[in-house]
Amino acid sequence: MKITHCPMAQPHGRTPAGRRGKSGLPITRTILALSLAAALLPSAETATAAGTKTKLADDGAPTSAPAVPAMPADAPLPAVDPSDLPVETRRVTLGKLANTNVFKLRTTEGKATINFGLRADELVTKAALRLRYSYSPALIVSQSHLKIVLNDEVVRILPVTKEDAGKPLVADIELDPRFITSNNNLNLIFVGHYANECEDPLHTSLWADVSGSSELQLSVRPVVLKSDLAALPEPFFDGRDNARLRLPYIFAAKPSYETLRAAGITSSWFGKLAKWRGARFPAHLDSAPRGHAVVFATNTERPGFLSKLEPFAGPGISVITNPGDGFSKLLLISGRDGNDLKAAATSLVLGNAVVSGTHVDIKQSREQAPRQAYDAPNWVRLDRPMKFGELIEFQQQLQVFGHVPDPIRIDLRMPPDLFTWKSRGIPVDLKFRYTPPIRASESRMSMGINEELVQAVNLRSAGQGNEFIRLPLPLLDGAMLGEQKEMLIPPFKLGSRNQMQYSFSFTYHKEGACRDTQVENVRAMIDSDSTIDFSGFPHYAQMPNLGYFSNAGFPFTKYADLAQTAVVMPENANAQDIEVMLTLLGRMGESTGYPATRVSVAGPQDESALKGKDLLLIGTAPGQSLLAKWGEKLPAIISGPNRRISQPARSVNFLYDWLGFDTRPDPDVATQEHIQGDGPLAALLGFESPLSSGRSVVAVTAVEPRDLTRVLDVLENDAIARSMYGSAAFVRGDKAESVLAGETYTIGTLPFWTVLWYPLTQRPILMMAVMLAALVASVFGFWKLLKLLTTRRPKGEE
Known part of the structure; x- marks a missing residue:
């Protein structure tokens, strides 16, 4: 068992407890051989009296069905001696x-x-x-x-x-x-x-x-577990484990794009479950590692250790013993072909609550309607005010006890392209309750966003003033006072991942010398009916911006099911390529809170399937041929020892957002360096799709395939991920250096007057020239009007 922190007490952000170590397993070849046979055949513990297995019907309810021919009955697995584990x-x-x-x-x-x-x-x-x-x-x-x-x-x-x-x-x-x-x-x-x-x-x-x-x-x-789908997602993911999820995926020697699509659907689901822990999905081709893993097999494409299975009759989900160690479990996603694998994977991530036994057949998989833009379950609502009760995991999260308790923390995720320019702020209708303090002037509630103070208010004593309101609260006593405040969060303090903090502090009261002091006799809470309102803001952003991708998976996560995303894999994807794909899709599932049920996976030759979609491009040259074909669009090229790096005329300056004078980034390429080297280097590249205007491409590439996972390593570091920006991020060791160079483009739309005014604010000198010209035109027009009135005045009035 891994040592884990209880989710109810989990602080904001990730807190991985380290990776699991390796240890040997003294099991004889005979036991391994028997375990392999048991992996291919159902054990007696799961066979029913009639020799049937569970079948998933149209409505998701399990029904009785004949046993699958691929898994005939056989001798049960011999018991494993605990002393050998x-x-x-x-x-x-x-x-x-x-x-x-x-x-x-x-x-x-x-x-x-x-x-x-x-x-x-x-x-x-x-x-x-x-x-x-x-x-x-x-x-x-x-x-x-x-x-x-x-x-x-x-x-x-x-x-x-x-x-x-x-x-x-x-x-x-x-x-x-x-x-x-x-x-x-x-x-x-x-x-x-x-x-x-x-x-x-x-x-x-x-x-x-x-x-x-x-x-x-x-x-x-x-512990040797019983093979039972009813335990899902355990043992493949255990919510009591606060370490980063590391779940191997097993494929045939050359998995097809359809198989990788099914694997991506399941990895996004496991990423959603892992949440703040993070997840990695190492890929294994035609081999079974020790430990729990997920394996994909079809009639024509399966790992060697499953070669003796009879042909599959349709999509199915099974749990079998891992022949790699003889006691851990494999989650087997099976079918006749890639379409069956997709049906099985979709049923797993959307209907796992009704599965049980060692195997289920998917009789029919009916997908839900495509998700709407920006409706990710983990993101704030944009069509109405959102209650705080919708943003928390448990009700006690909004209550504190004591004179100086820890802050109440509420996480907020919002689309990175939400355009809040020149807004008065994000309105918060805050309702809170507290024990009346003895000295009100020294007790207060402070609201912060991302550890920065927004506003502080003094708490009132009982009977003081006439603005407080008494609100009924069944769980707390009648002496609690309730207040309601309208607050505004400055928009420039917000990012794609945010946290609101509400801190209460009460003054201690002592009657005098040798008199008792009540230390922890006060309570406070934020009402779950409090709201925050993000509605009415347009969507608009200048691209490319790798910060959007590293923090929120945007623009791919605009649709929670990734319906408008295509992953472009090399023609012969290796284990590193697949690990990068699965892990990035897991990050997107964690961002949206929804599995990527409509993502597509294609090769560099399938350009017709890539039009009209945002593209996640994975691989190294020359295997990923689109890197060479689109070389002129790339802000950098990394191909073996050859490297071309572009530098902008003026880099991003953090004062730009505050001042706007002489600090505006100029992404036009000023210089290009062509370098040859043999050291490790990986990169994230962002640019507009050459196939569809307004569509984005994010490419993950490296000098060598083994260096691709370096990108995953830096993305797991929250501080590095938050610091990424621009069109290129170069990964060297445990550091990432970002740059904005090359052509830019915009996504989204703005209201008419904003379209005219916003570009001028980005160019202060031009704005001053336009204002001066408008002033001169106004003065000239006023002068002409006075002259016209003077010439038309009757002579008798002079």
Whole structure:
């Protein structure tokens, strides 16, 4: 099992806990041979009394159907001796689990909670905690201690001594593995006292700090699972695992484009499930790696270890034992041809809730209507105000407790091309409730966006003023006060991925010396009926912009099902090409929250299938022939040792968005360098499609095929992904350098007056000349009018 942080306590952004290590497996060739046979034949555990398997009907309900001839009954798989299974030891820091560098325990009863989970397919055999901590020298040793509690069981009391006070300490604590379950709470409780009488529980001498580098160590052994589709998406994805999902995909030696399309559909689904964890999908051609994996097979195209299967009668989904290790599972997507694979993959990602058993037949797969533009489930609504309750995962996310609680965090994703120029801001109708503070002038609520302050308001005491409103709240007591505020988020603070923060702070109140102080007796919450309104904004953007792609998969994700996207693969795609394709589609599924059920995959020769679509071009020269054919459109060319790099006349300056004078980027190519070298280099390139105006191409290329995955490595780094821009991003090692050079184009439309005014604001000197000309014309026209009136005045009036 992997150590995981409970999703309910997961902070904003990704927090991968590291990759899984490798270990050997002492299984004899005989057992492997038997396991291979069992992989091809259903085990007794899944056979029904009548020898039937599950069949998926038109309406998605499973029905009884004759057994598939490709999987005749045979002897069950021999039991695997648990002592032969590999034991793996994993270490993860508490700081990674809770996204913090230090746990600060304060007051007389300071507490920190670390949530972690364990995969369902692993068993803990040994557990330990290495705690690094220190505490205040002012503590009374007989009345102070640090208590370690695991799932409500006290596992250790760490005493306080005068000799060790103020020093960095290390304690190794054995944990009983029987106490560890699928979801776990590790509590660090500080009990501290500095005086026998008249003690202030908020005194600054009451402190203990636990370092985020403290480690939780688990030794785990795999559990042999029953083959059952009802467990999906487990064991291939386990929501209790906060490590990056790494799920191998297995193909025949030369997979077809139709097979890759089906694989892309499933990888986008797994990427959607992985969410903030991220996902990688290594490709294996004609081989079975150890561990859980997904495999694709047709009657004419299948991995060698499935060669003895009888011909498939139609699309199907199965779970079999992996012959690579004899105990992990393979998710088999099967069919007569590529169209059957697509039907099976689509049914898997849209109808997996009704599958069970070891195998289901897909009788008919009926796709839903194509998605509309910008309707991705993970993106904000653009047709109406969106309630905060639609943006959160659980209701308690909007409630906090204590005088200075952690901020309430709400994630926002919006289309990168949403045009908010010159708007007054994004309106927020905020409703919130709180316990009335004793001193209102020192208690407040602050709203921030992406860790930047937007507005702060003072909290009122009971009966103060006449603007607050009382709102009913069944879960909280009647003493709660409710307020409603209209706020505006400055549009320049927004990107494609955003987070709103609402921070409450209440003043502590002490009656006097030797009087009790109520430390944590206040509550606050944001009402789920609060709204944010993105409706009414047009869509318009200057392209290419690789920042849109690296952060949101745009413009491909404009349609959540990728209906207007084509992936262009090399004629003979290798494992690296396929891994890049699957992982990028997984990122797009994570962005939209919907699988890419309508994506298409084609080769460089199928130009007729590429017209009218946005293209994701993957591969290296000369295998990806479109790179050479479209060379004049590319901002850079990387072909073996030959490299052509374009430099713009004026690069992007961050002051441009603020000032607009003498900083406007000029993407026209000023220089070109032709270089020869043998070092590793990969690149992301963006340009307008030569086949369809207004359509975008994003190319992933490298000097050598083995360097392609370097692009995936930098995209997994959020800081690097956020810094990308322009038409080219060159990846060297763990760094990426972006540049905007070459032709630009625009997508979307603007209102008539904005079309006239917006280009002028991008050219301040031209705007000043137009304004001056308008002023001169106005003065001249006014002068002509006065002269005309004077000449027409009757003589008697002079």
